[in-house]
Amino acid sequence: MTTEPPGTPPVIALAGVGRTHPGRPPVVALHPSDLTVHHGEYLAVTGPSGSGKSTLLHLLGLLDTPTTGRYELDGIDTGSLRDRDRSTLRGRRIGFVFQSFHLLPHRTAEENVVLAQLYNRTPPRTRRTAALEALRLVGLGHRTDALPGTMSGGERQRVAIARALVNRPSLLLCDEPTGNLDSASAEAVLDRFDALHAQGFTLVVITHDPAVAARAERRVAIRDGVLSEAEAEVRTAEGPAR
Amino acid sequence: MSRRSVLPEPSSRLGLRDLLSEALSGVLQRPGRSVLTMLGTVLGIGAFVAVLGLTATASGQIGEQFSLTRATTVDVTDRPRTDGVAPGANPPSNFPEDTDRRLAAIDGVRAGGVWWPVPGAPVITARPNGPNEGTGLSVLAATPGAVAAMEPTLAAGVTMDAFVQRTAQPVVLLSEAAAGRLGVSRLDAQPAVFLDNVPYTVIGIYSDVRRRPGALLGLVIPASTALERYGNPAPQPDRGAQGLVATRVGAASVVAAQIPLALRPDAPDAFTVVPPPDPHSLQDGVTSDLTGLFLALAGICLLVGAVGIANTTLVAVLERTEEIGLRRSLGARTGHIAAQFLTESTALGTLGGLIGTSLGVVTVVAVAAARDWTAVLQPAATLPAPLIGTVVGLLAGLYPALRAARTDPLKALRSA
Numbered sequence: 001m002t003t004e005p006p007g008t009p010p011v012i013a014l015a016g017v018g019r020t021h022p023g024r025p026p027v028v029a030l031h032p033s034d035l036t037v038h039h040g041e042y043l044a045v046t047g048p049s050g051s052g053k054s055t056l057l058h059l060l061g062l063l064d065t066p067t068t069g070r071y072e073l074d075g076i077d078t079g080s081l082r083d084r085d086r087s088t089l090r091g092r093r094i095g096f097v098f099q100s101f102h103l104l105p106h107r108t109a110e111e112n113v114v115l116a117q118l119y120n121r122t123p124p125r126t127r128r129t130a131a132l133e134a135l136r137l138v139g140l141g142h143r144t145d146a147l148p149g150t151m152s153g154g155e156r157q158r159v160a161i162a163r164a165l166v167n168r169p170s171l172l173l174c175d176e177p178t179g180n181l182d183s184a185s186a187e188a189v190l191d192r193f194d195a196l197h198a199q200g201f202t203l204v205v206i207t208h209d210p211a212v213a214a215r216a217e218r219r220v221a222i223r224d225g226v227l228s229e230a231e232a233e234v235r236t237a238e239g240p241a242r
Numbered sequence: 243m244s245r246r247s248v249l250p251e252p253s254s255r256l257g258l259r260d261l262l263s264e265a266l267s268g269v270l271q272r273p274g275r276s277v278l279t280m281l282g283t284v285l286g287i288g289a290f291v292a293v294l295g296l297t298a299t300a301s302g303q304i305g306e307q308f309s310l311t312r313a314t315t316v317d318v319t320d321r322p323r324t325d326g327v328a329p330g331a332n333p334p335s336n337f338p339e340d341t342d343r344r345l346a347a348i349d350g351v352r353a354g355g356v357w358w359p360v361p362g363a364p365v366i367t368a369r370p371n372g373p374n375e376g377t378g379l380s381v382l383a384a385t386p387g388a389v390a391a392m393e394p395t396l397a398a399g400v401t402m403d404a405f406v407q408r409t410a411q412p413v414v415l416l417s418e419a420a421a422g423r424l425g426v427s428r429l430d431a432q433p434a435v436f437l438d439n440v441p442y443t444v445i446g447i448y449s450d451v452r453r454r455p456g457a458l459l460g461l462v463i464p465a466s467t468a469l470e471r472y473g474n475p476a477p478q479p480d481r482g483a484q485g486l487v488a489t490r491v492g493a494a495s496v497v498a499a500q501i502p503l504a505l506r507p508d509a510p511d512a513f514t515v516v517p518p519p520d521p522h523s524l525q526d527g528v529t530s531d532l533t534g535l536f537l538a539l540a541g542i543c544l545l546v547g548a549v550g551i552a553n554t555t556l557v558a559v560l561e562r563t564e565e566i567g568l569r570r571s572l573g574a575r576t577g578h579i580a581a582q583f584l585t586e587s588t589a590l591g592t593l594g595g596l597i598g599t600s601l602g603v604v605t606v607v608a609v610a611a612a613r614d615w616t617a618v619l620q621p622a623a624t625l626p627a628p629l630i631g632t633v634v635g636l637l638a639g640l641y642p643a644l645r646a647a648r649t650d651p652l653k654a655l656r657s658a
Contacts, residue, residue, distance in 0.1 A: 058652055063570070063571065064652060076249065081249075083575065083576065084247070084254070087575040088249055088252075089249065090570070092573065094571075096572075102564055102565075102567070104565060104568075115572060116572050119574045120255075124260070
């Protein structure tokens with residue numbers, strides 16, 4: 001399924017990455033795990049709440065640093081990077097989609113998307129064009145001037161998706177993207193993900209919802225801080241829908 | 243900077259234009275709150291500008307009233323030699339006989355002469371052997387130049403001229419106070435008053451003088467007449483002969499330097515010349531305790547303003563943790579977050595400073611207009627006033643900006 005030319009490093013390469021929160025006793029949030037996600041893949045990470053999903057998301061999103069192991073993003077070893085470079089990578093190569101959208105309430109859809117280009121040296125002249133294109137891509141070409149308060153949950157999440165993809169990142173990192181949406185809106189968002197996947201975007205969706213995970217082409221499961229790929233499909237297929 | 247980035251792409255950056263527009267939209271997002279936040283700064287800086295402006299305006303007025311006369315007046319005090327004089331007699335004054343002419347020859351002098359209180363307190367009567375009317379009145383001897391330098395306002399008659407001085411005429415100029423006391427109201431009958439029972443013809447009555455207001459309670463007789471009848475002036479500096487010189491505006495200090503040599507080239511040390519005070523020192527002296535008090539109040543206002551900005555910015559930081567987390571996820575570095583909040587608080591302070599300065603200027607102009615004064619605003623105090631607001635905003639924003647920069651993006655994004 002991967003479309004990358006040979007020799008291109010995988011988008012995500014985790015080797016023995018684990019995260020332990022210090023304390024008495026230390027809490028292991030994620031046991032040392034391996035995970036490789038290639039360019040263009042659509043991966044779902046499933047697991048109940050408290051399983052370590054969020055920890056994995058934060059590690060993948062460079063918002064947190066692993067206590068053990070090695071994380072390469074696009075072949076760049078992120079362990080040795082300083083905060084400045086981690087910020088650069090977040091702004092350039094990762095697009096976040098959050099459960100609660102995190103749109104700035106006083107800014108229009110377009111301005112919210114433009115915000116994603118503020119820190120990564122996008123020339124001011126091209127920002128608007130790129131933002132409009134991203135909004136069109138998520139089917140909101142007609143709502144560019146709307147404030148978040150006047151939009152439905154589904155629309156807001158699509159603005160957030162447009163914001164995440166406007167920089168054409170290597171990785172779209174989605175945290176419970178349908179968690180705050182009704183089923184119709186969720187369906188629309190998942191359709192967008194399918195479309196983006198078809199366009200070659202790399203997606204990692206973290207969810208507890210088997211229906212969302214079922215749309216991905218590949219699934220891994222987290223349970224009690226243990227990442228497992230082999231049985232993932234079986235487990236999510238058999239697990240009860242909560 | 244530290245070592246170069248190992249990344250192929252350029253590092254995150256927040257351009258100045260983007261920083262300013264982000265900060266401005268942060269300020270404008272909550273206009274009502276921003277205005278309230280600025281209030282302390284507005285009041286503090288407004289009070290600061292108003293107090294300084296009003297002080298300058300008020301002292302400018304005092305200076306204008308006093309200094310035109312003061313700045314054109316030069317006093318010359320005689321230092322007569324006391325050696326070689328018979329006991330009981332007064333030494334001759336060092337002023338030469340032609341003092342008036344010598345003073346008038348100095349460029350920049352409008353009039354000048356010598357005057358002194360006539361020694362021995364003559365008895366002043368309206369008729370021979372009448373009751374003494376002189377209580378509280380003083381008899382001055384003055385050359386015509388000295389009278390001219392006093393610039394009397396004549397209510398009737400004429401002033402003293404060179405003729406009465408040259409010929410030592412028994413004439414007298416009365417102040418209005420003296421004329422009233424002596425019952426002299428009209429001059430067409432050529433009335434006389436008596437000094438030690440010697441008649442003096444009243445040639446003029448003056449209602450006001452610009453210099454030597456002591457003359458308003460006195461009679462003035464020609465210096466030559468006084469010398470003839472009462473002898474030399476007393477040697478004490480406060481009762482002795484004094485030179486009075488009226489100069490043109492701006493000439494006083496130059497004239498003052500020339501006077502001793504012009505009067506007595508042989509003994510220039512014989513005089514003490516007192517030029518008018520420097521106008522600058524005059525204005526500085528006007529700064530009162532009240533000004534200090536108001537400035538202290540303005541300082542307190544500024545402090546309150548700073549605390550207000552710090553408080554509001556801190557609240558904004560806590561309120562906007564979600565936004566901070568989002569911005570961090572979009573590639574903002576901690577420095578960018580700090581810079582944004584610091585710029586917001588600085589913008590608030592600057593805006594407050596600008597508004598406060600404007601209000602202060604308006605206050606000064608309004609007060610000056612109401613009092614018919616000329617508004618005086620010192621550029622050195624007024625122009626940098628908005629910058630005080632900038633500094634206040636900057637200092638007030640330091641701690642909140644630090645808090646914002648330290649916000650953990652993980653926790654910030656979790657809150658929803």
